[in-house]
Amino acid sequence: MLFDDIGSFPLPTGITREWAEKNFMSKEYEEMVQRAFLMKSKFVEVPNYPQFRDMVRMFLEPMKNPELQDDAYLISEKEAIIPEVEFLEKMKIENLRVCITGVFELYYREFGGVIYEDVLQNFAESVYRFARNAIKYANVVCLSFDEPSLGVVPDLLPTKEQIESAYDFKLGVDTQVHLHEPLYYDRFLETGIKIIGIETARDLKKMEAIDAEILESYEKGLRIGVARTDIDCIISEFNAMYNVNAWKSEELSMLAIEEFESAERILERIRIAKEKFGDLVRYIGPDCGLFAFPSQNTALKLLENVRKAKDLWTT
Numbered sequence: 001m002l003f004d005d006i007g008s009f010p011l012p013t014g015i016t017r018e019w020a021e022k023n024f025m026s027k028e029y030e031e032m033v034q035r036a037f038l039m040k041s042k043f044v045e046v047p048n049y050p051q052f053r054d055m056v057r058m059f060l061e062p063m064k065n066p067e068l069q070d071d072a073y074l075i076s077e078k079e080a081i082i083p084e085v086e087f088l089e090k091m092k093i094e095n096l097r098v099c100i101t102g103v104f105e106l107y108y109r110e111f112g113g114v115i116y117e118d119v120l121q122n123f124a125e126s127v128y129r130f131a132r133n134a135i136k137y138a139n140v141v142c143l144s145f146d147e148p149s150l151g152v153v154p155d156l157l158p159t160k161e162q163i164e165s166a167y168d169f170k171l172g173v174d175t176q177v178h179l180h181e182p183l184y185y186d187r188f189l190e191t192g193i194k195i196i197g198i199e200t201a202r203d204l205k206k207m208e209a210i211d212a213e214i215l216e217s218y219e220k221g222l223r224i225g226v227a228r229t230d231i232d233c234i235i236s237e238f239n240a241m242y243n244v245n246a247w248k249s250e251e252l253s254m255l256a257i258e259e260f261e262s263a264e265r266i267l268e269r270i271r272i273a274k275e276k277f278g279d280l281v282r283y284i285g286p287d288c289g290l291f292a293f294p295s296q297n298t299a300l301k302l303l304e305n306v307r308k309a310k311d312l313w314t315t
Contacts, residue, residue, distance in 0.1 A: 007051035009291060012032060020052045032052070064110075096142075121166075131169065168192060200224055202287060224270075290303075
């Protein structure tokens with residue numbers, strides 16, 4: 001059971017997402033990515049590259065650029081590069097997780113819920129090319145395809161066959177799909193995805209939607225979200241409880257995280273997941289990304305608490 005994170009991370013104080021989108025090839029941005037990765041590495045066993053940019057734009061825009069295409073929405077193999085991964089490879093790090101925005105998420109953001117098979121295949125091949133270029137590095141031990149809209153958006157209704165066709169990948173590393181809701185998890189059982197990721201920290205009942213015997217029969221594993229990332233709700237609950245405004249104070253924000261997402265509370269979720277799924281639990285970590293956290297320090301506090309919980313579980 002390894003501890004990873006989904007990817008997104010708060011920007012440094014004074015840096016905006018707009019600046020990051022415009023300057024992602026600059027030396028300053030490169031160093032910003034490297035510093036944040038080292039911060040996460042203090043606690044996370046398989047850290048994702050710090051995803052400071054918009055998860056859709058960073059993949060869709062190069063796919064749509066005629067100068068980088070082989071065909072409509074089909075990016076050329078040599079252009080399917082994630083700059084953040086390249087920046088981190090200069091550091092000779094040990095373990096790296098690479099999140100890539102999923103086939104259906106990218107397609108939905110561009111075309112909505114009506115699926116054109118030929119276009120979908122170009123999206124899938126583009127995603128595959130980003131993945132294939134990432135795993136040329138031996139330290140990339142996990143690839144995650146982020147599909148937050150599946151099972152959430154009512155007009156995105158791909159068939160089982162469409163999902164199997166889109167994710168017919170043959171990759172030699174751990175492959176995850178990150179789902180916000182488990183509704184479609186069983187449609188990935190006959191794909192190249194090895195690990196189904198579900199968010200359960202905020203609602204443990206979501207574990208009931210997963211059939212452990214079926215997963216085992218298909219030789220699939222799980223990534224379980226064991227720490228809440230809905231920071232707006234956490235701070236709002238803390239503010240109401242103590243009649244304060246933790247948004248204006250990093251110290252109070254830290255206390256809010258400790259109040260609601262202590263190592264002991266996270267440990268209890270790990271225990272519940274392990275009792276239900278046993279060795280099928282291959283990865284644990286926060287439910288989702290941490291971009292919305294008030295600061296990098298508050299995000300690190302949550303990661304620290306997850307690490308403490310995991311260490312308590314294994315000792």
